[in-house]
Amino acid sequence: MEKQIFKTDRKMPIIEADNLTYTYPGAEKPSIREVSLKIEKGEFVLLTGPSGCGKTTLCRCFNGLIPHFYEGKLRGEIRVAGMNVAEHAIYELAKHVGLVFQNPENQLFALSVEKDVAFGLENLGVPREEIRKRVDWALKVTDIYELRERPPYELSGGQQQRVAIAAVLAMQPEVIVLDEPTSFLDPLGAKKIFEDIYRLNRKLGITIVLVEHRLDLTAKYANRIIIMDEGKIVLDGEPRKILVSEEVHLMGIGIPKVIRLYQFLKQRGKDLGEPPLSSEEIAKKLRERLGR
Amino acid sequence: MIEAYDLHFVYPNGVEALKGVSLKIRNGEFVAIMGQNGAGKTTLVKHFNGLLKPTQGKVLIDGVDTREVSVAKLARKVGFVFQNPDHQLFCETVEEEISFALKNFGFKENVIKRRVTWALNLLGLTRYRKTSPFMLSGGERKRVALASVLAWNPKILILDEPTIGQDYAQKEKLRQFILQMKAQKKTGIIVTHDVEFVAECNPRVVLMSNGKIVADGEARKILTSPEILEKASIIPPEVSRIFLELSNIGFPTNVIDIYEAGEIILDFWEGKRREHV
Amino acid sequence: MSMFEGLKFRKISSPIHSLDPRVKFFYVIAMFAAAVMYMEIIPLIALFLIQIPLIIAAKVTRQWIKSMRGATYLAAIIFFTNLLFSYFYPTGESFSYIVEHATAMTLRFVVLVESFSVFFLTTSPDHLGLALENSHVPYEFCFAFTTAVRFVPVLAEEAQTIMDAQKARGLELEKGNFLKRVKNYIPILIPLIVNAIRRSLELAEAMESRAWGATKNRTNLYELKLHRGDYVLTALTVLLIVLAVYVRLYIPIPAVSEILG
Ligand SMILES: Nc1ncnc2c1ncn2[C@@H]1O[C@H](COP(=O)(O)OP(=O)(O)OP(=O)(O)O)[C@@H](O)[C@H]1O
Ligand SMILES: Nc1ncnc2c1ncn2[C@@H]1O[C@H](COP(=O)(O)OP(=O)(O)OP(=O)(O)O)[C@@H](O)[C@H]1O
Ligand SMILES: [Mg+2]
Ligand SMILES: [Mg+2]
Numbered sequence: 167m168e169k170q171i172f173k174t175d176r177k178m179p180i181i182e183a184d185n186l187t188y189t190y191p192g193a194e195k196p197s198i199r200e201v202s203l204k205i206e207k208g209e210f211v212l213l214t215g216p217s218g219c220g221k222t223t224l225c226r227c228f229n230g231l232i233p234h235f236y237e238g239k240l241r242g243e244i245r246v247a248g249m250n251v252a253e254h255a256i257y258e259l260a261k262h263v264g265l266v267f268q269n270p271e272n273q274l275f276a277l278s279v280e281k282d283v284a285f286g287l288e289n290l291g292v293p294r295e296e297i298r299k300r301v302d303w304a305l306k307v308t309d310i311y312e313l314r315e316r317p318p319y320e321l322s323g324g325q326q327q328r329v330a331i332a333a334v335l336a337m338q339p340e341v342i343v344l345d346e347p348t349s350f351l352d353p354l355g356a357k358k359i360f361e362d363i364y365r366l367n368r369k370l371g372i373t374i375v376l377v378e379h380r381l382d383l384t385a386k387y388a389n390r391i392i393i394m395d396e397g398k399i400v401l402d403g404e405p406r407k408i409l410v411s412e413e414v415h416l417m418g419i420g421i422p423k424v425i426r427l428y429q430f431l432k433q434r435g436k437d438l439g440e441p442p443l444s445s446e447e448i449a450k451k452l453r454e455r456l457g458r
Numbered sequence: 459m460i461e462a463y464d465l466h467f468v469y470p471n472g473v474e475a476l477k478g479v480s481l482k483i484r485n486g487e488f489v490a491i492m493g494q495n496g497a498g499k500t501t502l503v504k505h506f507n508g509l510l511k512p513t514q515g516k517v518l519i520d521g522v523d524t525r526e527v528s529v530a531k532l533a534r535k536v537g538f539v540f541q542n543p544d545h546q547l548f549c550e551t552v553e554e555e556i557s558f559a560l561k562n563f564g565f566k567e568n569v570i571k572r573r574v575t576w577a578l579n580l581l582g583l584t585r586y587r588k589t590s591p592f593m594l595s596g597g598e599r600k601r602v603a604l605a606s607v608l609a610w611n612p613k614i615l616i617l618d619e620p621t622i623g624q625d626y627a628q629k630e631k632l633r634q635f636i637l638q639m640k641a642q643k644k645t646g647i648i649v650t651h652d653v654e655f656v657a658e659c660n661p662r663v664v665l666m667s668n669g670k671i672v673a674d675g676e677a678r679k680i681l682t683s684p685e686i687l688e689k690a691s692i693i694p695p696e697v698s699r700i701f702l703e704l705s706n707i708g709f710p711t712n713v714i715d716i717y718e719a720g721e722i723i724l725d726f727w728e729g730k731r732r733e734h735v
Numbered sequence: 736m737s738m739f740e741g742l743k744f745r746k747i748s749s750p751i752h753s754l755d756p757r758v759k760f761f762y763v764i765a766m767f768a769a770a771v772m773y774m775e776i777i778p779l780i781a782l783f784l785i786q787i788p789l790i791i792a793a794k795v796t797r798q799w800i801k802s803m804r805g806a807t808y809l810a811a812i813i814f815f816t817n818l819l820f821s822y823f824y825p826t827g828e829s830f831s832y833i834v835e836h837a838t839a840m841t842l843r844f845v846v847l848v849e850s851f852s853v854f855f856l857t858t859s860p861d862h863l864g865l866a867l868e869n870s871h872v873p874y875e876f877c878f879a880f881t882t883a884v885r886f887v888p889v890l891a892e893e894a895q896t897i898m899d900a901q902k903a904r905g906l907e908l909e910k911g912n913f914l915k916r917v918k919n920y921i922p923i924l925i926p927l928i929v930n931a932i933r934r935s936l937e938l939a940e941a942m943e944s945r946a947w948g949a950t951k952n953r954t955n956l957y958e959l960k961l962h963r964g965d966y967v968l969t970a971l972t973v974l975l976i977v978l979a980v981y982v983r984l985y986i987p988i989p990a991v992s993e994i995l996g
Contacts (some may be wrong), residue, residue, distance in 0.1 A: 217597040217625040226940075235943050257949035265944040268623070271889065272934055273941035275882050277861035284956035286945035291952045301956065319885065323495045333945060349622050352494040352651050354691035379625050381697050382654055420626030423654070423696035423716050430720040436727050445696050449703035456726050457707045509899045529902045538903040542931070545893070546900040548925035562905030592929065606904065609887070 178248060180262075180340055180373050181228060185242035188223060197223040199397040200242070201298030207340065210305040210367045210374045212384055212405070213346040216418060221285035225343050228375070229263040229438040230256040244252055247340055254368055257435040264334025266344040270326035279310065279329050286337045304336035305334045307370075308362060325355070331362065342366065348378075359445065360384055382422045385409065393419060406441045424448045459484055459520055460506055460614065460645070467501055477669035478515070485613075486643040488636065490656045490677070493666030494691030499649045500541075502666070503616050506647070507536040507728035519614075524609040534563060537612030541619040543603035552583060555591050556606045563610055577605040582631075593607040597628045614645040621652045633659055657681055657695035657714040665690045682712045750964055751793035751857045758965045758972075759854050766850035769979040770843045775988040776835060778979075779842040785975075786849050790888040795856040802852045806845065831992040833988045835916035860884040869959045882938075890931065897926045 186201040198220040203213055213221050226232040230251045233240040244251045247262035267273050287297045293409035305311040313321060318329050318368045326427050327347055334342055344363065346358035364387045366372045366434060378384045385391070391408045393401040401408050408414055409425045424442050431438060438455070442448035460483040467476040475498045483489055504510040505517045508524040517524045519532060540546060549555040556577055560570045578584045581601045586594060589603050600620070607615070621629050629652075637658055639646050652658060656663065663680040665673040666731055667690045673680050682685060682698045694702065697719045698711075707710045709726070713719050732734045744794050751759075766782065771983045773779055808877045817837035821828070828836075864881040868874060898908075982988070 215625075216627060217596040217623070229944055231940055231943060235940060255949075256943045257946035259944040260944055260949075265941075266938065267941060269937065272937040275878075275885060275938065275942070277859070277864070277881055277885060281861065281956055288954050288956060289946040289949045289951040293491070294954055294956065294958065297954065297956050309577070317466055319889070337946070346623065350495075352691040353526035353653055353693045354688075356651075357496060357693060379623075380654070380691065389968050418625070418627040418630075420629070420654075427697070427720055427723070430716075431723060431727075434724060436724070449700050452700070452704060452723065453707055456704075456723075504899065507903055509902060528907070530905045531904050533905050538900075540896070540900045540903070542896075544930055545897045545926055546904065546922075546924045548929075559904035562907070641906075663957050 169305070178207075179204040180207045181246050181375075183227070183242070183244040183246070186227060186244055188227065188238045188350070189239040190223075190236060191238045193238070195329055196239075197397055198227075198394075200244075201397075201399055203392065203399060203402065205276050205373060205375065207373055208359055208367070208371050209390055210364070211376070212381070212388035212391045213375055213377045213394065214379060214381060214391065214419060217379075217401075219394045220397040221394055222258075222345055223252075223397075225265065225328045225345050225375070225377060227251065228341070229257040229265050230254065231265075257289065260339075261290070261337055262340050264337060264339040264342045266327070266330050266334060266342065266347050268346040268349055270323060270330055271319070273330050274326060274333075274357040277317050278315055279318055279321075279332075280305065280314040282329055283333045283336050286331060294306075300336045300338065304332040307335060307366070311357075322349050323354075324359065327351065328362065331359075331366075335366070339372070341375065343375040345377045346379070347376075356383060360387060363387070379420060381409070384457075385425075386447075393417065405443055407446075409443075410441050437452050459518075460670075461518040462502075462505065462515070463517075464515035465502070465505065465512050465517060467498075467505070467510060468513045469501075475669055476505075476629045479669070479671055480515075480664075481664065481671060481674070483645060483647065484678075485645055487718070488640050488646045488661040489648075489664055490659070490661045491647065491649045491664045491666060492651065492653075492656065492690060492692055493672075497666040497667045497690065498620055499666055503538070503618065503647060503649055506614070506616060507538050508532040529540060530562070533559075533612075533640065534610065535612055536614045536616065537607040537610070538616045539604050539607050539618065539620070541622065543596075543599040546606070547599060547601055550590055551588050552578070552586045552591055552594075552602050553588065555602055556609050559606060559610055565610070573609045573611075577609040580608065580635075581605045597624055598626070601628075614647070615639065616647045616649075616651045620648055621650060621655050629655055635649070637704075638715075651692075654682065660715065665692070667691075677713050678712050681714050741874060742892065746859060746934075747794055748795045749857070751789055751796075751853070752859075753962070754857070754968055755959055755961055755965045756858045756863050757870060757959075758856075758961070758968050759858060761868075762968060762972045763850045765852050765976050767847060769975060770846045772979055772983050773843075773988075774836065774839050774993050776839050776842060777988060778982065779839055779846060782846045783842065783849060786846075786853060789853055790849075793853065793857045793926065795853075798856055799852055802856075805843070806848045810841050810844055813844050814838065815843070825857055829992075832990070835990055865955070865957055865959060868955060886934075890927075894923070894927055897923050897930075900926075909955060 183201050183203050187196050187199050189196040202223065215221055223232065226236065227244050228246060232238065233252060234256050240252065246259060249259065251259065274282050276285060281299045283304055284297050287300060305314055308331055310325060310328050310332060313325060318326055321329065348359050351359065360383060363376065365372055367374045376384060385405050388405050390403065391405045392399055393408065393414065401411065401413060409421060410429065413420065424445055428438055428441050428448060438451045442451060459710055462479055462481045465476050465479040468474045479502060493499055493503065501510065505512060506519065507526065508527065508529045511525050518533060525530060547555055549558060553574055556574045557570050560573055561704065565573065581604060583601060583605055586598065591599055594602065620632055636646055660677045663675065663677045664671055665680060665686065672689050673686045683695055684702065685693055687694055695714055697716055698714050701709050701713045702711055710722065713722065770782055771781065790796055814837050817840050818833065821833040860881060864877050867877040867880060906919065906922055910919065
């Protein structure tokens with residue numbers, strides 16, 4: 167019901183944080199400080215920054231793990247799908263925000279894939295026929311329908327991570343947050359996962375927040391990059407603007423090679439126009455320039 | 459020198475993880491072992507310090523069969539840093555963690571002290587000397603694990619997935635360190651999925667797939683052959699992909715280094731301009 | 736521990752595998768009761784033999800033989816302790832009676848192992864977890880059960896990796912006297928415990944994120960329904976119990992020594 171109401175209200179940001187500061191219990195200083203941001207419905211946000219800058223911590227605020235699971239001290243306000251996170255239980259928020267973690271091994275617990283995908287819906291007490299329908303749908307969208315009866319721990323890392331995505335997808339959330347979902351996967355496996363995520367964003371309009379260090383692999387999917395440092399958001403904007411800015415180069419972020427190449431040429435008076443985000447893009451520009 | 463001859467390995471559960479691997483790594487070489495998940499990379503390198511013994515075939519380290527010496531003895535020569543630092547950290551302070559192996563190998567007290575200081579310094583951990591390793595960040599814990607192996611100065615160093623979860627600055631430090639090792643003529647072996655990192659280090663690349671070696675050669679050759687890479691679930695690095703796309707307008711296809719790439723494009727660009735003039 | 740090895744479930748399909756775990760459990764209890772009713776060899780042998788068709792139907796003969804072989808060691812211990820017991824506390828019975836008694840006790844044990852192995856060899860852990868859920872066992876308990884089944888092999892593998900990592904740093908487990916050897920395990924135990932805790936935290940986080948505890952009226956993707964086979968096995972089991980009680984009460988059973996002598 168509330169979902170329906172929400173969907174008609176297009177202007178409201180799906181995630182809205184206002185001056186958020188959070189300190190883990192027992193920690194001396196806050197792990198995120200004065201974070202304010204708005205994420206609109208349908209955006210694909212890439213969240214990056216040096217190790218320990220607070221990316222995972224921020225993700226935990228999106229579905230209420232902070233402050234409900236981690237306790238500690240939360241100041242400021244965060245609203246997700248119109249709900250104040252501090253006032254709603256994690257299971258209520260889970261219907262709107264799905265979290266996918268780095269290690270597939272520790273987020274799959276059932277003994278068959280479909281049972282795992284059904285876990286959230288079972289917890290919510292959704293009727294069996296409805297669970298079946300949604301589980302089958304989620305399995306098909308993520309292309310693992312054939313694996314539904316296999317035990318998850320016997321699958322490859324890439325397949326496991328796909329199960330984890332299907333498991334949050336089955337709850338039909340508006341937002342899916344993925345915290346370095348491919349770091350254990352081989353490059354091709356990782357690429358397939360990123361493409362799947364992109365498809366969810368394009369076709370189903372699901373808002374995506376992706377945490378990732380390797381911008382080479384992911385910048386082209388995002389329409390927005392947020393860079394954090396020492397608990398703060400330091401840069402936030404369109405990838406093409408952010409990646410060529412002065413500041414980003416001073417931050418020790420891994421700038422994609424295509425951007426570096428683009429800038430190398432630009433410094434030598436060879437302007438390729440708009441900054442490219444993928445090898446295909448820069449190759450196309452170069453071919454137009456240099457091809458016979 | 460590491461030599462493997464027709465190496466086969468079967469896990470107790472019946473999985474045949476290595477199906478006839480032959481490989482020679484000379485002293486002072488720097489090798490990256492790459493390949494898809496489950497290809498057998500970790501299984502292979504665990505043979506190099508005797509943690510696993512061949513089911514069939516043999517492995518020689520400096521001419522000695524690994525079946526004939528203990529792991530402890532081999533470990534003196536072959537340092538092995540595991541993928542997950544949490545699988546080895548257990549001491550109360552970083553200092554103790556680093557001296558653990560040195561004590562096992564029977565170094566003298568004053569030597570241990572010197573080595574620990576040296577290793578802490580090398581990896582920028584000096585200020586954490588008395589800190590508990592459990593209090594450190596993931597990246598820092600990884601460095602402690604590395605320091606604890608480097609401390610005994612092994613001739614051969616194996617790193618399993620050293621770049622996972624590391625940010626750019628940390629990777630850059632690791633790369634510097636590897637170059638330093640290269641300069642000291644030490645043998646380095648990294649197991650990794652990180653093509654961009656490998657492209658920057660430019661080592662010899664050994665590509666594995668399904669328990670076998672499918673390609674072996676210079677990084678700039680292997681990483682620029684999409685057909686070979688595909689077999690091992692690997693995508694060419696960014697620079698190589700650009701140049702492959704441009705091969706039909708006469709670009710060379712064997713480029714992985716970004717500076718080289720920049721110069722080549724510049725040449726083309728200027729060459730073209732000259733034509734116009 | 737080949738007896739436990741034999742009890743390990745392997746995924747295959749057979750009429751016995753698809754039976755409801757609750758029915759199979761009822762069968763195990765019935766076998767247990769019947770075996771306890773008798774001290775004579777002949778009915779115990781009968782109980783042993785009537786289970787064999789089930790094992791063959793379930794296509795688990797090889798694993799079953801393995802588990803029985805694993806049980807022989809314990810069976811021998813039972814046999815000889817019974818013998819020794821009668822020797823030390825004589826009751827004035829004849830030697831052949833004593834042997835027969837010891838044999839019967841051993842057979843009882845064998846029948847128990849047999850029915851348990853039928854159960855465990857043909858019941859998948861998730862099926863079992865499901866049966867628990869359907870039997871009004873609190874869900875937390877069922878979840879703990881399936882999670883344990885799921886993570887025991889993971890932890891075993893992790894222990895192996897940790898051991899490897901420490902060996903690579905020159906740890907020698909078998910070195911030194913007893914005390915030293917115990918101490919050698921500290922570098923393995925601490926990471927193992929720390930990782931287990933970290934893992935369970937991550938697990939809890941993932942569960943919470945998927946609406947754990949949202950409602951008391953949890954639903955279930957699978958539903959256990961009794962099929963024809965289940966009714967057949969239930970009927971057979973009831974018949975067995977009735978028969979066993981009847982024979983016990985009304986039919987005198989000769990000892991083997993009487994038949995022979
Ligand atoms: N459970 C916790 N308890 C206390 N402090 C924590 C906890 N988790 C993280 N921290 C601290 O909070 C800070 C931010 O950590 P966080 O995990 O959010 O970083 P991150 O940006 O996700 O880093 P990485 O790229 O390494 O994953 C770090 O200083 C870390 O030590
Ligand atoms: N301890 C073990 N017991 C049984 N099988 C194992 C064990 N370790 C690995 N395997 C299996 O052996 C094969 C090779 O595994 P290995 O860990 O060497 O692969 P890898 O190339 O290192 O993969 P990854 O990139 O995922 O680390 C896989 O099929 C794996 O499932
Ligand atoms: Mg993180
Ligand atoms: Mg590996």
